[in-house]
Each structure stands twice: as C-alpha cells, then as structure tokens.
Amino acid sequence: MTIAWYLAVSAIVFALGAVGVMTRRNPLVILLCLELMLNGGNLALIAFARMWGNGDGQILAVIVMTVAACEVTIGLGMIVAIYRRRLPIDVDELRELQG
Amino acid sequence: MSAVVFFIGAAGAIAGAVGVVMLRNPFYSVLALVAHLVSLAVLFLLLRAEFVAAVQVVVYAGAVMVLYVFVVAYVGDQSEGIGARLRAGPTGGPSAAALRLGGAVLAGALLIELLIALLGTGLKAIGTDGAGYAPGPRTYGTPAYIGNLLLTRFLLVFEVASFLLLVAAVGGVVLARRRGGLEDDADGPAAPLNVIAPASTGTMVEGIGTRAR
Numbered sequence: 001m002t003i004a005w006y007l008a009v010s011a012i013v014f015a016l017g018a019v020g021v022m023t024r025r026n027p028l029v030i031l032l033c034l035e036l037m038l039n040g041g042n043l044a045l046i047a048f049a050r051m052w053g054n055g056d057g058q059i060l061a062v063i064v065m066t067v068a069a070c071e072v073t074i075g076l077g078m079i080v081a082i083y084r085r086r087l088p089i090d091v092d093e094l095r096e097l098q099g
Numbered sequence: 100m101s102a103v104v105f106f107i108g109a110a111g112a113i114a115g116a117v118g119v120v121m122l123r124n125p126f127y128s129v130l131a132l133v134a135h136l137v138s139l140a141v142l143f144l145l146l147r148a149e150f151v152a153a154v155q156v157v158v159y160a161g162a163v164m165v166l167y168v169f170v171v172a173y174v175g176d177q178s179e180g181i182g183a184r185l186r187a188g189p190t191g192g193p194s195a196a197a198l199r200l201g202g203a204v205l206a207g208a209l210l211i212e213l214l215i216a217l218l219g220t221g222l223k224a225i226g227t228d229g230a231g232y233a234p235g236p237r238t239y240g241t242p243a244y245i246g247n248l249l250l251t252r253f254l255l256v257f258e259v260a261s262f263l264l265l266v267a268a269v270g271g272v273v274l275a276r277r278r279g280g281l282e283d284d285a286d287g288p289a290a291p292l293n294v295i296a297p298a299s300t301g302t303m304v305e306g307i308g309t310r311a312r
Contacts, residue, residue, distance in 0.1 A: 001105040004225050006142065007217040009109045013116050013135075015210035020120040022202030028125045028171060032132050036116050039139055042151075043112075044217070050146040051222075053230025053239060055248045058148050059256070062245070065159060066260045070267035072163055076170045077274030083174050084277070 006047035014040030025090050027082075031075045038068045105145055111138030129167045136160040147232055147240040 020033025042061045049057025115135025119128045136159050143152035237243040249257045
C-alpha cells in the first residue's frame with residue numbers, strides 16, 4: 001500500500017476525534033477523543049517517517065505518546081477532583097473557572 | 100498480502116474511532132479505544148515501526164487504558180446526567196441536536212481540508228511504498244535503532260520528556276488528593292487514656308476522706 005492510504009486513514013481518524021471533542025459533553029469521552037486526534041497525528045508522523053526512511057518521525061511519535069500520557073494523568077486527576085467536589089461531570093455545567 | 104492486512108487494520112482503526120465517538124456508555128468508549136489502538140499498532144507494523152507498535156500496545160493500550168478504566172469505574176456512568184435533563188426543558192440557546200450537527204459539519208470540513216493538504220502536497224514519494232528497507236537486527240524501526248537515536252541525536256528531547264513525566268505524576272497526585280486530610284482527622288487527635296488523675300486517687304486516704312499533709 002502506498003503512503004497516501006495511510007495518510008488518508010490518519011486524516012479520517014483525526015476528523016473523527018474532532019467530531020467527538022466538539023459534540024460529546026462527558027470530559028472523560030472528550031479526553032478519549034483527544035487521544036484519537038493524537039493517534040491520527042502519530043499515524044501521519046510514522047507514515048512520513050517511512051516515506052523518507054528516516055527515524056525522526058518515529059522519535060516524534062514516541063514523544064507524542066509521552067505527552068499524551070501526561071495529558072491523561074492531569075485530565076483524569078481533574079475529573080477525579082471534579083467528582084470529589086460533587087460537581088456534575090459535564091462540560092456544559094462546568095462554566096465557572098473558580099475554585 | 101500487505102494490502103489485506105492494511106485494510107483489516109484501517110477498518111479496525113476507523114471502526115474503533117467511530118465507536119469512541121458514538122457509544123453512549125463511557126466504558127464502552129474506552130474499550131473501543133483499546134480496539135482502535137491495537138488496530139493502529141498493526142498499521143505501525145506495516146510501516147516498519149516495530150518499536151513504536153510495541154510501545155503502542157504495551158504502554159498505551161495496556162497501562163494508559165487501565166487508568167481510564169479505573170477512573171470510569173470510580174466516577175461511574177453519568178451519560179444521562181443532570182445536563183441531559185436540564186436540556187430537555189426550555190433553556191434557550193441552540194439545541195443539542197443542532198450543536199451535534201454543527202460539530203459534524205465542521206469536522207467534515209476539517210477532513211476535506213486535511214485530505215487536500217496531505218494528499219495534494221505534490222510530494223512524489225507519497226505515491227510510493229516508501230524508502231528502501233533491508234531487514235536486519237539494527238535496521239530502521241527496530242528497538243536498537245530507536246534507542247540509538249534517543250540517546251544520541253535526541254538526548255535532550257528524551258531528558259525533557261522524562262522531566263515532563265515527573266511533573267505530570269506530581270501534578271496528578273496533587274490534583275486528585277483529598278483536600279483537608281483524611282476523615283479521621285476531623286475529630287481532632289485521638290484523646291489519650293485518662294492516666295493523669297488527682298493525687299491520692301484510689302488510696303486509703305481518699306477512702307477515709309482526709310488528705311495527707
């Protein structure tokens with residue numbers, strides 16, 4: 001399969017993640033859709049790395065995974081903190097950025 | 100053969116992504132994301148990224164998803180929460196269906212733009228199978244190759260990423276900790292036994308009502 005096919009799949013996955021981020025209201029699912037978008041980017045990075053026969057894209061993909069793990073840690077910590085304060089787990093209800 | 104594997108992996112990845120977006124229950128969304136990640140690892144293998152595929156399955160689909168499952172189990176299924184009931188009434192503003200349609204239209208435009216940007220680049224190599232590849236123990240994509248790059252050309256990136264992980268771990272603990280300590284501390288420190296009694300308590304002097312001088 002040519003590189004173009006992989007790039008098309010990565011664009012579709014990225015757009016699906018964008019749909020989820022824009023339409024879902026549960027912050028847990030929004031985090032999952034952010035993961036989808038990061039994975040779409042990762043697939044494009046690795047496809048381009050294969051195209052050039054160069055490892056830089058793969059290193060960047062590994063670093064993106066690291067950043068995604070950090071983002072998950074902080075996001076899930078925030079969700080647990082929201083739950084502890086008995087606030088609704090719904091991004092439409094959480095309008096005020098105050099403690 | 101590789102075309103068949105590609106279409107299986109691509110179909111799995113796209114179906115998993117659709118499942119993450121469409122499923123009502125967050126728990127099923129997490130499971131769909133696991134399926135998506137494993138299918139994506141198949142595509143990584145086809146692109147000769149063996150190490151990244153292994154990291155994807157072990158770290159991402161294994162460890163990170165376990166974290167998600169724990170939090171979903173802790174928070175519980177709130178898909179039909181207060182927000183849905185409030186929105187059923189006349190709250191003003193655009194309805195949820197209109198917002199959903201708007202999001203889908205925007206994402207469709209984004210997809211078209213991305214496809215134009217990625218496939219219309221004019222890069223000639225985009226229509227090929229990629230650069231040459233010779234199998235071997237230290238060739239492109241193997242753990243030895245990635246480790247060599249990480250510890251030579253990308254050493255600074257590697258160290259910064261490790262520091263970022265440390266910061267995120269501390270931040271996660273700070274965010275999710277209990278405010279104000281444990282519940283037991285609400286009663287104040289535990290009272291010691293009443294060992295300090297007045298002088299002469301329990302002696303003959305107390306019994307006869309006089310006090311020794």
